[in-house]
Amino acid sequence: MARVGVFVCFCGANIADYVDVPQVVEEVKRIKEVKFATEYKYMCSDPGQGMIRDAIVQYKLTSIVVAACSPRMHEKTFRKALSDAGMNPYLLEVANIREHSSWVHQKNKKAATDKAMDLCRMAVAKSIANEQLHEISVPVTKRALVIGGGIAGIQAALDIADARIPVVLVERSPSIGGKMAQLDETFPTLDCAQCILTPKMVDVASHPYIELIPYSEVIELQGFVGNYKVKIRKKASYVNFKTCTGCGACWQKCPVKVPNEYNMGIDKRKAIYTPFPQAVPNKPVIDAEHCTMLLKGKCGICAKVCDKGSIDYTMQDEIIEREIGAVVVATGYDMWDPKPYEEYGVGRFKDIITSLEFERMVSANGPTNGLPLRPSDGKVPKNVVFIKCVGSRDEAKGIEYCSKICCMYTTKHTILLHHKVHGSHAYVFYMDIRAAGKGYEEFVKKAQVDTGTTYLRGRVSKIYKKGDKLMVRGEDAQIGQVVEVEADLVVLATAVSAPKDNPDLARLLGISYDKYGYLSEAHPKLRPVETAKAGIFLAGCTQAPKDIPETVSQASACAAKVCGLFAGDTMKKDPMISTINNEYCSGCQNCLNVCPYGAIVTDDVPVGHGSKDLRTVAKINEGVCQGCGSCVAICRSMAINLAGFTDPQIINEIVSI
Amino acid sequence: MEAAIKDQLVSIEKPELVAPPDWEPVIMGILCNWCSYAGSDLTGTSRIQYPPNIRIIRVPCSSRVDPWFLIKSLQTTADGVLVSGCHPGDCHYISGNYFARRRFLVTKKLLNFVGFHENRIQFSWVSAAEGPKFAKVVNKVTEDIKKLGPLHLYKKENFEKK
Numbered sequence: 001m002a003r004v005g006v007f008v009c010f011c012g013a014n015i016a017d018y019v020d021v022p023q024v025v026e027e028v029k030r031i032k033e034v035k036f037a038t039e040y041k042y043m044c045s046d047p048g049q050g051m052i053r054d055a056i057v058q059y060k061l062t063s064i065v066v067a068a069c070s071p072r073m074h075e076k077t078f079r080k081a082l083s084d085a086g087m088n089p090y091l092l093e094v095a096n097i098r099e100h101s102s103w104v105h106q107k108n109k110k111a112a113t114d115k116a117m118d119l120c121r122m123a124v125a126k127s128i129a130n131e132q133l134h135e136i137s138v139p140v141t142k143r144a145l146v147i148g149g150g151i152a153g154i155q156a157a158l159d160i161a162d163a164r165i166p167v168v169l170v171e172r173s174p175s176i177g178g179k180m181a182q183l184d185e186t187f188p189t190l191d192c193a194q195c196i197l198t199p200k201m202v203d204v205a206s207h208p209y210i211e212l213i214p215y216s217e218v219i220e221l222q223g224f225v226g227n228y229k230v231k232i233r234k235k236a237s238y239v240n241f242k243t244c245t246g247c248g249a250c251w252q253k254c255p256v257k258v259p260n261e262y263n264m265g266i267d268k269r270k271a272i273y274t275p276f277p278q279a280v281p282n283k284p285v286i287d288a289e290h291c292t293m294l295l296k297g298k299c300g301i302c303a304k305v306c307d308k309g310s311i312d313y314t315m316q317d318e319i320i321e322r323e324i325g326a327v328v329v330a331t332g333y334d335m336w337d338p339k340p341y342e343e344y345g346v347g348r349f350k351d352i353i354t355s356l357e358f359e360r361m362v363s364a365n366g367p368t369n370g371l372p373l374r375p376s377d378g379k380v381p382k383n384v385v386f387i388k389c390v391g392s393r394d395e396a397k398g399i400e401y402c403s404k405i406c407c408m409y410t411t412k413h414t415i416l417l418h419h420k421v422h423g424s425h426a427y428v429f430y431m432d433i434r435a436a437g438k439g440y441e442e443f444v445k446k447a448q449v450d451t452g453t454t455y456l457r458g459r460v461s462k463i464y465k466k467g468d469k470l471m472v473r474g475e476d477a478q479i480g481q482v483v484e485v486e487a488d489l490v491v492l493a494t495a496v497s498a499p500k501d502n503p504d505l506a507r508l509l510g511i512s513y514d515k516y517g518y519l520s521e522a523h524p525k526l527r528p529v530e531t532a533k534a535g536i537f538l539a540g541c542t543q544a545p546k547d548i549p550e551t552v553s554q555a556s557a558c559a560a561k562v563c564g565l566f567a568g569d570t571m572k573k574d575p576m577i578s579t580i581n582n583e584y585c586s587g588c589q590n591c592l593n594v595c596p597y598g599a600i601v602t603d604d605v606p607v608g609h610g611s612k613d614l615r616t617v618a619k620i621n622e623g624v625c626q627g628c629g630s631c632v633a634i635c636r637s638m639a640i641n642l643a644g645f646t647d648p649q650i651i652n653e654i655v656s657i
Numbered sequence: 658m659e660a661a662i663k664d665q666l667v668s669i670e671k672p673e674l675v676a677p678p679d680w681e682p683v684i685m686g687i688l689c690n691w692c693s694y695a696g697s698d699l700t701g702t703s704r705i706q707y708p709p710n711i712r713i714i715r716v717p718c719s720s721r722v723d724p725w726f727l728i729k730s731l732q733t734t735a736d737g738v739l740v741s742g743c744h745p746g747d748c749h750y751i752s753g754n755y756f757a758r759r760r761f762l763v764t765k766k767l768l769n770f771v772g773f774h775e776n777r778i779q780f781s782w783v784s785a786a787e788g789p790k791f792a793k794v795v796n797k798v799t800e801d802i803k804k805l806g807p808l809h810l811y812k813k814e815n816f817e818k819k
Contacts, residue, residue, distance in 0.1 A: 070698045071715065072690075099701025100713050104792075111681075111709035118712050507746055512692065514786040532691055532749065532785070576717070594720070596751035628750035629721025633760065645716055650726055653714050654685060655733045 125656035150178020152540025159559030175279035188443035225535030381488030391495030584639035591631035669772035692743035699788030720753030
């Protein structure tokens, strides 16, 4: 006979305000299997867990129900409490009476209480059918995959590799460096991005534990934590990196000119190119979309000028396979396209540029040698208007969130303008100045004093042309009047947006993403770098907009998680996987077809005890099974069961209310 | 052909019976752990209110849901069933929800054939980020089932009385 203990949590006032907890306790006491039931203010606290431990011993309980928050929150906590009391941790069930009752039925205490009782009854019924389970040990492949070679990917790769764990770093573009390589100086210290980034890029290339695979993409991920297999498509670069010395003769002579992505299209690059002079690896690739040799078979100059004969027009994409144990996703962000701001004349007026275009122009290695120039006539602007929150915090344009970095980089831009163009004046239209961060507020204050920038609190409603100037009309909410500013150049602080390929990548990896396309962390506060899929971690802006210090912190956190995962030779795996009862298995092999992991194989067993005749049955590979339960539902002879979610457990839940 | 068969079917629904005024339907919600259950948690964390009729069962994946669970629910405790999983293509277990989708279409047809109103068995896709959508789905399902009234025929108490 089962002896169930039920522990109902107040969760402070979170549950107790909307559910009559003592009444729930009284009600569950009436269930005949329940031998002990009690309530406490915080079950997850140490005294709360202590009550569970004591009751297990005192009342000889055989299963435990905790009615509290979602099992996704504290199931692990309570399982540990069971272990501590010498009980199998999988004899626990959690009744989710917070997220599923008290928080969603706040206007009807009786209904919420009734529902909480039902949820408790269901959990009690399920727990009666719970079985003792034991964690499974599986071997670990100690090699990590890092997707994306921006500052997040670089930092994660270096930190993991420094722990002597091999890393495969996959970067889509020809060079690592990401968005940070495009920046001039970085807030709040104004140190040059190149100076602090390029040494790290070189470290990546020379690190004995890092395998850098540039100009490539992940196309398939199979397996499970500790035992993934990844397929990487290495795009044809048409240049043999082994023999190329990076002398640059090819791109100097190439006749085809293409807008330069690194400089936001302000100048041109060649069809054979290295993205920027400090690129790592510093080897050129041929852009197959523009090379006339590859398109029409005419030209071939680069092959002629290459002393080493490194140019190979017949090169094909290559598929590389690696076995890895963990993945760090660091795909960064895209700059949001401000086209929807028609009232600003985006696209019509040449002298409206985005912040990253401005950044490239004022950058020492930029297309204009560090001077901001008006795209229309190439003159140096005197009056520059910066407009913040273009896209961000604007529901009408589809982005509700704050992009977090624009306030700071706009401040930086006013300083850079002040330094580079003497006699210039900056105007900033802003909604709020959000300068939360170490040294940020001081940075903004100092910049305001030093540069004499005019800050106007309000939105811009219209930009129109007057002669060769742009007239920016907006509101100054602090004096409650419409103001007009004559501008030579307008810089839009465009929003940070999720990489547009993130949903595809998320599907490929089997992780989730939010409505904007940012990849989702397992828990917003307590598991910010893990995804819901074990062994896959997130670093940098692919999870949400963040600045460089935060990105680096998160990348290092990922590295710590990966190192923790690889600390032992084997790792513990959740025992909630399928099991097959050979007695019932008819060998129909339907389960083989539905298993997404190929975890089921066939096996031959004797027909009867001691018999020499064999028959075919299905067999589960414990290390591979992830516990989805597809095979259980497809099995017509009911030979398969999923530990933790067995048929008796679920049917008990259904019939218990 | 199908329509002709439909006309001859005997429905087990009894729309002529009036439910008692305090009657509230019970809806069994079977949710996958990774998307819909997480989504329903988000509904809670966002304090979005919905009718208290649903009782939620957690399963790892919508493909774990055996048609038996639906039949057993309607037979014993529930007036309607909602099964919800990850959006097609977003399954945590790669392809589980596709199997679930096919299986549910067949189950729904079967239960409809047996005489249950089609609204008694409902499916939805709710992702972990769609807290408001989960509330919307529960609202709709609850309304639908309320319109249909109690499921009289196969209830546990009817069996026990006999």
